[in-house]
Amino acid sequence: MKRVLTYYLRPYYLRMCLGFVIKFGGTIMDLCLPWILAHMIDVVIPKNSKKMIFAWGVLMVICAILAWTGNVIANRMASKVARDTTEHVRHDLFSKITYLSNQSTDAFTKPSLISRLTSDTYNLHQMLGRVQRLGVRAPILLIGGILITLTLDPVLTLILVSVLPFIVIVMTTTSRRGIPMYARLQEALDQFVRLVREDIAGIRVIKALSKTDYERERFGKINEEVVKIEKKAGMTMAIVNPSMNFFLNIGLVLVIIAGAYRVNSGLSEVGKILAFMTYFTIILNAMMSISKMFVIISKAVASADRIVAVLDAHDERDLEIMESKAREEEQKQSMIAFDHVSFSYNHVENNLTDISFSIKKGETLGIIGETGSGKSTIVSLLLRFYDATEGTILINGKPIQSLPVEELRKHFGVVFQNDALFEDTITENVRLGRDLTEDQIRQAILYAQAKEFVEDENRGYYDKLNIKGANLSGGQKQRILIARALAAHPDILILDDSSSALDYRTDASLRKELREHFKNTTTVIIAQRISSIMHADHILVLEDGAMIGYGTHEELLLSCPVYQEIGRSQMGIDTEAS
């Protein structure tokens, strides 16, 4: 919260001050009215002059107009500050999230990041606007009211002020209890986001298994939990308003009693007590709007803490760039090299152990291995989504840590397993914001064997895809993704199981295109089908994160039992069929 106040609001301090001054002026005008009224009762009326009464009446109207103008201008300025601050906070938060390291993303979880970016920044926005609008006015009314009553009768004012400490105590204790509740509430809302995302993603399965009732129940539980926390927080906060009212009114009663004594002993006048009452109502109203803001502030404090937690997280821009040229000479001719690399996600059990290989520019590496053997992890390390626990990964002879992350990734064209398509045109999905010409995109679509269906009678390059590419079949999606990877003619092409939904014919034509048009591209293909990788220059066989075979197809058929088995199962069919 502090950070928001100091860092994000700082550029607007001046504007806020100006708004404050304008609001102050307007509020003073508001406060003048009862003072004029008191003056009329005590001074003007006894003079018995209608003219004077009208004159003072006109003055009141002028004050009212000034109050209106001041308040409207100040309110608008406040909204502007709230808008700009929120925009800035959101921008920073989103930037941070885009650069967030995978480790941090895993730790926060995506649903939580989404809700921090939306509902938490919204809470902050609401608070900033409200507090400036009401928060300036209320304390001014409060302090101004007290100051004016001081000039009327200091003793009575002190009596009234004596109840304020009680109010402060109530407010601080409630907020101390309330803020953690709102933090918990936001966490519960993350669960909400998670479940809705999850169920939308799995709607087909849920319906197929007739599990809608079960999902309703799951949702019901979270819903109940959220409502419970909301209720508890609401009930805690609800104490503030009535107790504030109570204390202030008690103060008023004390004032009347004390006033009675003072009037009796000739120290005060009835008119003053009357005016006092009017100011008291103003003070009371001010306190009421403070208590209303109170909930919003507590909520915003909880949200601001959640936002700051993300802003402080580790981010890829913080990755250190290592100085290293030592190995450049000897490794110059190899494009990608792994040198005794080991890695573990949870730092307990190794997911990859002692991986070493080296491929030259233009060569192809095939990776094959059981489900869960660590194939995709190699890709993650290569793109530096995670850093290897041990060993070195070299690209063009340089350790990847010595390249800025962006520089590093510019070498790559990647298709992940389960890769993302966006709700945008086919062309834009291939381009993905890069500086590519129309021709490059069409070429890539052609190479990726997607031309036929893109140019289908019902479709075109500028047709919009549905969310996650839902209006494409599995194989069509994969081909658009491959086109995306090919479009920029990358130095290194990575296809992580990205032809699994392609039929064999399309797969074979794709490989042919790659051979013909991407000769200088170093390719890493991860696949289940031996036919997809058997022509690769090197094949890496993985089992449980360890290399159990490395060589060409022919070599491995001789030396690697696991590869033999895979080969037999897939090629065996070949002999049978022919």
Added chain:
Amino acid sequence: MANVAQNLVGNSKQKTYEKPKNRKGTMIRLGKYMMRYIWLLLLALALTIGSNMFSLIGPTLSGYAIDAIEPGAGLVEFDRVFYYAGLMVIFYVISSILSYALSILMIHISRKVVFRMRKDVFDKLLSLPVGYFDTHQTGDIISRISYDIDTINASLSNDLVQILATIITVIGAFSMMVVISPKLVLVFVFTVPLSICMTKLITSRTRPLFRLRSRKLGELNGFVEEMISGQKTLKAYHQEENTIAKFDIKNEEAVESYYRAEYFGSVTGPTVNFINNLSLSLISVFGALLYLAGSMTIGDISSFVLYSRKFSGPINEFANIISEFQSALAAAERVFLLLDELPEPLDARDAKELTHVEGNVRIENVSFGYVEGNPIIKNLNLNADKGKLVAIVGPTGAGKTTLINLLMRFYDVGDGHIYVDNEEISQVTRRSLRKSYAMVLQDTWLFEGSIFDNIAYGRAGATMEEVVAAAKAAKIHSFIKRLPKGYDTILSDDGTNISKGQKQLMTIARAMLLESPMLILDEATSNVDTRTEIQIQQAMRRLMEHKTCFVIAHRLSTIQNADIILVVNHGEIVEQGTHEELMKQKGFYHQLYRAQFE
């Protein structure tokens, strides 16, 4: 298999962006949610009246006390002062207690309403046709179920009390003022209509702005959800800066629309305040004149002013509430729009429950297209008897998944009929139809929960032994065993420790637990390595035993022993027969088959 449901969702999408004008309708529907708790609401009203009555009496009492002080030095009637002061304390205590009770009650009611509303929205989501989610961003839906409902809720819990209180206070204060000085009340004949007019004017200006604000926030959420979901891809293609630039546009739109709404909305407060000040000025002038004319005492003027403050305070509050209330209405409109989406058509009224399904599936002259004029399936005929294995092969995009969509009734056929055991599937309940299939899809779906729960998902009350047996058959048991927490390991949607192939094996294990007479495998093992696939083949065969199976596969090896192989291309069956027959034909299938080994 492409072009999902534009005919269905296309319409509804239009509807979403059509600006709803029916404010009264929205209010009535919101009212209906509240009316469920009519008794609690009446209680709240009673409390409001009580609490306000007590605090209204306050100024009168203080007026009496001041009258007792008025005689001046040495003449103050202390008995009366103390008497009234004592009464004031009592009244204020009661008033505070009542107002706290009221808050609690209102929180209680509003939570109930919100709970109900969220539940309704979620239930609705589950009843929508699957295609809805292909054209509606998850983030926007989340925005409706969280932000929009929260906005409604904030308004209901705070504002409703406030509005009730305002009405009561205003009526109360007004009648008190009439008692004190009917003439002076005439001031309000001028100012009250003025405030009503101003408020109306401002709200009619701001209404569309609040609507825009809700929508823009929804769009922002939609964008954020989509981008965060694709974070890895964006990073790999170093699109961070471009994405941030796109986000900035959405962000700017969202905050700007918020600002616009507030720019006009925040005028209401000062305006109403202005009118109040105006009436105070008028009261002062006329009060003074009346005093001069001898028809009012100073004490009267004092009480009158206090009441007029009482009168204006809540009206002021009310003005602030109005903008909140407007954003609540705008939010409610979005929620109701979602609730008004057409669900999957109801089951036929006399729909039967499919029980004891044998598993004879017959497809007769079926044609279907998601978009009119673009048929994906043309005049399809097929007989799959009990226990038969039907394989569907063909190039991608040929309509294979669409056929599954029709069998499961995610979509209804355009022309023709599908029968299960001689029952037309449109004449049976969807639930019982879907229950008679087990399905493993290419897109694995696991939810955040333990591995045990995920595998047992399709069969409530499955025991650990059954789950372990299924996992063993799917060759995923040893992997699970190696995890530190075994079957209690919590899976998260982006879990990095579990590969896609492993997820697929878990969904296969899930299907193994089902006892359905029919089975659909849509590329069920596409991400599983062939070695594992062979290892689980035996289990798969057992899974398929005595079941009518529909299998979509690219690896033709998996379907060689199918009873019928359908070769689809461009929505039509081009060849049909067993593996041997089709190989002999040397047609399309033969080509596909040969391509595997090229």
